[in-house]
Amino acid sequence: MTAERGERIDVAPILQSALDGDTEAIARAAKERDLDPDAFARLLELALQPILWEAAKQCAALTDVDKWDRGYCPICGAWPALAELVGAEKRRVLRCGRCGVSWSWLVLLCPYCGNDDHRTLGTLVSTEERPGPASPARAEPPSKDRVDVCERCHGYVKAIATFTSVPAVRLAAEDAATVHLDIGARAAGYTRPGTVDISTAGIPRLVREGRGAPDD
Ligand SMILES: [Zn+2]
Ligand SMILES: [Zn+2]
Incomplete structure (x- = not known):
């Protein structure tokens, strides 16, 4: 099934692979969900960004x-x-x-x-x-x-x-x-x-x- 407008995709289980840059795991997960692998990888990057922004803020407070x-x-x-x-x-x-x-x-x-x-x-x-x-x-x-x-x-x-x-x-x-x-x-x-x-x-x-x- 293709993702339709408004369909919810649960990305939580694959976020660790996205953080690790594990492109094979991301491609596999996209295939399981019948999604375009490039678009799915991009979606995961967007989902990760608030976590990374927070990590960057905390690191900046600890070190120069x-x-x-x-x-x-x-x-x-x-x-x-x-x-x-x-x-x-x-x-x-x-x-x-x-x-x-x-x-x-x-x-x-x-x-x-x-x-x-x-x-x-x-x-x-x-x-x-x-x-x-x-x-x-x-x-x-x-x-x-x-x-x-x-x-x-x-x-x-x-x-x-x-x-x-x-x-x-x-x-x-x-x-x-x-x-x-x-x-x-x-x-x-x-x-x-x-x-x-x-x-x-x-x-x-x-x-x-x-x-x-x-x-x-
Ligand atoms: Zn160079
Ligand atoms: Zn960075």
Whole structure:
């Protein structure tokens, strides 16, 4: 039976698999319920978000998440959905699209493969005219948005100019409003994340070499 409009779907039994990112278990559960696996996975992510937002809030109260020195999210392990270039100084902050957490990150540092060689890091700039941003926090015109790319792993991270950090509940809207940047980056041959070695993924070169986190 296909899920009709208004039909209730009990997602509680499968939430742990969603939290663990167990795509096989999610696909199995979707099949049992006669649902589209991609749509079901997306629904589970939405159901998880309030739990992840709360976890992020509690972790932020216990530790300084802003100083996290890995490219993946300290709370839920996801890759950043986008980066913000905050304020007049354009401080680069990575944002997790799942739990909304943010952490500061160097401009010349790939969050996926840890590459910090400026010769293999670049920027794509959108020339397209776009409608206004999705969040009032973003006073900057969308023309200042860009995509940072890495020639080593061929990964990309969208970067949006914003006056103050976008609230977690508005991140998905901001991500969707800048989908033209994803399309442009993919057309240019970049992916999110890039192609990375699983054993070193998300770890900056200096941290791998035991020289600690790079200072901002
Ligand atoms: Zn997260
Ligand atoms: Zn890279």
